Amino acid sequence: MVIPLVPQGLEPPSQFGEWLSGTARQIAPLSLSPKRFSVTEISTFENYICSVEELTDLCEWIVDFVRRAGQDDDTALAFDKWTGELGLLYVFEELKRVGTETLIDSSADLVEIADGWKSLARVRIVEPDLPPQLAKRVIHLDTRIRELTEEVNRQHDNDLVARLLMRIGRQRELTLDEQFRLADAVRLDWKVKEEPSVRRADWYGDD
Amino acid sequence: MAARVFVDANVLLRFYFSEPGHHRECTALLEKLKGKGVELWISGQVIREFYVQATRTQYFPDPNNIDDIIRIVEALPLFFHIVDESREARELLPSLLLKYQVRKLLTHDANHLAMMLANDIDIICTLDSNFEDFSDRVNILSPLAEDARKSEDSG
Numbered sequence: 181m182v183i184p185l186v187p188q189g190l191e192p193p194s195q196f197g198e199w200l201s202g203t204a205r206q207i208a209p210l211s212l213s214p215k216r217f218s219v220t221e222i223s224t225f226e227n228y229i230c231s232v233e234e235l236t237d238l239c240e241w242i243v244d245f246v247r248r249a250g251q252d253d254d255t256a257l258a259f260d261k262w263t264g265e266l267g268l269l270y271v272f273e274e275l276k277r278v279g280t281e282t283l284i285d286s287s288a289d290l291v292e293i294a295d296g297w298k299s300l301a302r303v304r305i306v307e308p309d310l311p312p313q314l315a316k317r318v319i320h321l322d323t324r325i326r327e328l329t330e331e332v333n334r335q336h337d338n339d340l341v342a343r344l345l346m347r348i349g350r351q352r353e354l355t356l357d358e359q360f361r362l363a364d365a366v367r368l369d370w371k372v373k374e375e376p377s378v379r380r381a382d383w384y385g386d387d
Numbered sequence: 388m389a390a391r392v393f394v395d396a397n398v399l400l401r402f403y404f405s406e407p408g409h410h411r412e413c414t415a416l417l418e419k420l421k422g423k424g425v426e427l428w429i430s431g432q433v434i435r436e437f438y439v440q441a442t443r444t445q446y447f448p449d450p451n452n453i454d455d456i457i458r459i460v461e462a463l464p465l466f467f468h469i470v471d472e473s474r475e476a477r478e479l480l481p482s483l484l485l486k487y488q489v490r491k492l493l494t495h496d497a498n499h500l501a502m503m504l505a506n507d508i509d510i511i512c513t514l515d516s517n518f519e520d521f522s523d524r525v526n527i528l529s530p531l532a533e534d535a536r537k538s539e540d541s542g
Contacts, residue, residue, distance in 0.1 A: 342458060349465040360418060361464050363402070366459045372406045373448035375441050378397040380515035381492045383436060 338365040391426045394467065395513035398437035398530060399429065403459050404441070409514065412530040416512065421445045427512075428535045432459060432495070448487075475539050476505035487520060500525060 341364040345358055354362065377383065394417065401413040422428060440446060441456045489497045495541040500521050503511065511518055512528045519527065
C-alpha cells in the first residue's frame with residue numbers, strides 16, 4: 181500500500197481534512213508500507229492552513245494509531261517507520277500554531293502510552309522487557325516529546341510544563357525531578373506589600 | 388515506613404511564592420527532605436490556610452489572578468501527601484485540648500497536632516513558634532534553624 185501524497189491544488193481547510201481522513205482510512209488496516217515523504221512533499225503541508233478541529237482530529241488519529249501500534253510488533257514497526265518519515269514533531273508543530281493546550285494534551289497522551297507498557301509489566305501481563313521494536317518506538321516518542329517541550333516558546337514554558345506534568349500526574353506518580361519541575365512551574369513571584377505573618381494567630385485574627 | 392514530616396501553611400506559602408522572606412530556606416529544606424525520601428504531609432486545613440494567605444491583598448496587593456493560586460492547589464497532591472481529617476483525629480482532639488489547656492486560636496494548632504498524631508507524624512516543619520507549646524509530643528523542624536545549622540557546618 182502506498183500512502184498518497186498531499187494532492188496539489190487542494191484548497192484549505194476542508195479538502196485537507198478530507199485528504200487527511202482518507203489517508204487515515206488507508207493507513208488504518210496497518211498492513212503498512214509507509215510511503216517516503218520527501219522534504220519537498222512535507223513542505224507542501226505548510227501551505228495548508230488547517231482549522232483547530234482538523235488538527236485535533238489529526239492528533240487524535242495519531243494517538244489512536246500509536247495505541248494500536250503498541251499491540252503487536254508489526255504495527256509498532258510500521259508506526260516507527262511512519263513517524264520517522266512524516267514526523268510527529270512536524271504534526272505537533274502544526275498543532276502549536278493553533279493552540280498549546282491541544283498540543284500538551286496530545287503530548288501527555290503519548291507519554292501515557294509510553295508508560296502503559298511499564299504498567300502492564302508491573303502486573304505481569306507482559307514481559308518486563310519491551311519488544312525491541314517497541315522499545316525503539318518508545319525511545320523515539322520520548323525523544324520527540326523532549327524535543328517538543330524544549331522547542332515550546334519560553335513565554336509559555338511554565339504553563340505548558342505544569343499542564344503536561346499535572347496531566348501525567350493523574351496517570352502515574354511523578355518522578356522526583358518531575359515533582360520539582362512542577363513545583364517550579366507553578367511557583368509565583370508576586371510582589372509582597374507586607375510580609376505574610378508566620379503565625380496562625382495573625383491569620384485568623386484574635387478576639 | 389518512610390519518615391514523615393507535616394508541613395505548616397507558613398512554609399507552604401514560602402515554598403510556592405518566591406518573594407516573601409525565607410523562600411530560599413523553605414524551598415531548600417523541602418527539596419532536601421524530598422530528596423532523602425522523607426514523606427511530606429499537609430492537610431485540608433493547611434491548604435485552606437495557604438489559600439487564604441495567598442489571596443490576601445494585605446500581603447499581595449496587585450490585582451492577581453486567582454487561577455494561578457488554584458493551579459498551585461491542584462498541584463499540591465503531586466508533591467505532598469494529604470491527610471484527611473479522620474475519626475481518630477477528631478476523637479484525639481478533645482484530649483489534646485484538655486492536656487494543653489488550649490483556648491481560642493491555639494485550637495487550630497491543636498487540630499493540626501491531632502491530625503499529625505493520628506497519622507503517625509511527630510515532626511512539623513513550621514516557622515510558627517506556637518508549636519513549642521506541644522514540644523513533648525511533636526518535634527519542630529524550622530527552615531531557619533536548618534539554614535543556620537548548614538551555615539555552622541560550612542563555617
